Amino acid sequence: MYKLFFVFMPMFIFAQVIRFSPLPVDTAEHLYKKYNPLLNYLNKQTGDTYKFVYSHSYTELLNNFKNNKVDMIILGALPYLRLKQEFPQAKAIVTFLNKYKKPFYTCQIITNDKEIKTLKDITSNTRIFLTNKLSTCGYLMTQYMFKEANTTLDDYYYQYVGSHVDVVFNVTLYNDSIGDVKSSIAKEYNKFVKVIDTSIKIPEFSLVVNQNKLSQKEINKIQKALKKYPKVIITPKHFYDSIEKILQEIKVKE
Numbered sequence: 001m002y003k004l005f006f007v008f009m010p011m012f013i014f015a016q017v018i019r020f021s022p023l024p025v026d027t028a029e030h031l032y033k034k035y036n037p038l039l040n041y042l043n044k045q046t047g048d049t050y051k052f053v054y055s056h057s058y059t060e061l062l063n064n065f066k067n068n069k070v071d072m073i074i075l076g077a078l079p080y081l082r083l084k085q086e087f088p089q090a091k092a093i094v095t096f097l098n099k100y101k102k103p104f105y106t107c108q109i110i111t112n113d114k115e116i117k118t119l120k121d122i123t124s125n126t127r128i129f130l131t132n133k134l135s136t137c138g139y140l141m142t143q144y145m146f147k148e149a150n151t152t153l154d155d156y157y158y159q160y161v162g163s164h165v166d167v168v169f170n171v172t173l174y175n176d177s178i179g180d181v182k183s184s185i186a187k188e189y190n191k192f193v194k195v196i197d198t199s200i201k202i203p204e205f206s207l208v209v210n211q212n213k214l215s216q217k218e219i220n221k222i223q224k225a226l227k228k229y230p231k232v233i234i235t236p237k238h239f240y241d242s243i244e245k246i247l248q249e250i251k252v253k254e
Helices: 002-014 028-046 058-066 077-086 139-148 164-173 183-188 216-226 241-249
Strands: 017-021 049-052 072-075 090-096 107-111 127-130 158-160 177-182 194-198 206-210 232-234
Touching: 017 028, 017 058, 028 049, 028 216, 058 072, 058 077, 072 077, 077 090, 077 206, 077 241, 090 216, 107 139, 107 164, 107 183, 127 139, 127 164, 139 177, 139 241, 164 177, 164 183, 177 183, 206 216, 216 232
Parallel strands: 017 049, 017 072, 127 158, 127 177
Antiparallel strands: 072 206, 090 206, 090 232, 107 177, 107 194
C-alpha cells in the first residue's frame, strides 16, 4: 500500500496551477460557465490545475499577463499583435473556430441607405459608426478598406459606439450612415443592413500563453491536448502576417 502511494506521488509534485483569464466581454459568472468545460478538459488531459481568473477590464487583463499574474489569455488579432510589440513573450498557440467552423472572419462595412452602394458614395455628412479602438473591425480594418478605395477615414467624422450589435443599431437608426462589423454580425442582421465592402480574412480569437511562465514543454502539452478539443485548431505559423503588415502601415489612434 505504501509503495503504491510513492509511485503516484511524483504526479502531484510536478503538477502546477495555470491561471487563465478571458476577455472581460461578459460577467464573471457567464465567462466562468463558458470556459469552465475547457479548463476541466485541460485539467484531465494534462494533470495540471487550471484556475479561472476574472479581469475587470481589458487593461487589467493585459497588465496581469505582462506582470506574470496570469499564464493564458484569449485575444483577438489586433490586441494580440499590439501586445506582442511590447511583450514578445506572448504567443498564440491555438485558435478557436467560429460557428461556421472557420478560424477566420472578415470585417464588413454595412449600411441601410439605398443610395450608398460603395465607399465612393459616402459624403462629408455620412455618419460612420465603429466598435472601439482596440477592435480589429474598429479603426484598423475600416481605414484599410478606405485606403483600398483611395480615400481615408480621417477625412470623415466617425465615432465609437461599443459592440458590433451597437454599430448595427446605429446604422439602422440613421439614414446616410455606415458602420464596420464582423461578417457574422452582418449576416445575422442582413434583413436590416447590406454589405458594401469586405476586408481580408482576419484570425479568430486565439489562446495566448505567457512564455515567461510556461516552458515550451508545457506549451506543447497544452497544444497536444487541445488538438482533440472541439472547434480548436493549432494556430498556423504565419496566421497573423497579413494583419501585422497592415498594422505597420496603419497606426491605430489612441
